[in-house]
Amino acid sequence: MMPLKKKRRIQIIVLAAGSLALSTGLIGYAMRDGINFFRSPAQILAEPPVATEVFRIGGLVEEGSLVRGEGETVSFRVTDGGASIPVTYTGILPDLFEEGQGMVGQGRYVDGTFEASEILAKHDETYMPKEVIDALKDQGVYVDPQAPDAGHQAAPVTN
Structure with a gap:
């Protein structure tokens, strides 16, 4: 027969183990709709997501692609330097867009x-979301704005 003290322990x-498992399950269930994965345009073209999946896309707004429609509908293309995806958005764009x-x-x-439900723009001259920077670096087109020679080619040395 087991002593009472050991049985209580x-x-x-x-x-405690049951409570921990239950709370972990409840937290996971609550977060299932709050987690949105980030994808670059190249990743979307390589593996298109299902139409019901909500996710985030990031990159640069392609030059010459911004078209303002009737009302609040806007369309443009977002690029990561390797691929470009058309985007439509109905709403008011951020001032910095x-x-x-x-x-x-x-x-x-x-x-x-x-089909965007929310659009976020950069905050200032140098801000870009980390995910966008990583995607642009993967494509080899990212230029660090803090670098002394950002956007400039090195001049050839002549003697």
Whole structure:
């Protein structure tokens, strides 16, 4: 026969383990809709997501692609230097949104077009979301604005 003290200790451990498992399950269930994955345009073209999946896309707004429709509908293309995805958005764009600048959009990829429900623009002259910088670095087109020779080719040395 097991002593009462040992029996109580086992009951407490089992209860604590059950409570931990239950709370972990509840946290995971609550977060299932709050997690949105980031994808670059090249990743979307390589592996198109299902139309019901909500995710984030990021990159640069392609030059000459911004078209303002009737009302609040706007369409443009977002690029990471390797691929370009058409985007439509109905709503008011952030003040800092413009062509050639960084952006992140949240929405769904339906029939070859990203239908954004939210658009975020860069904050200042040098801000760009980390995910966008990583995607641009992977494509080999990112230029660090803090570098002394950012955007400039080195001049040939002549003697």
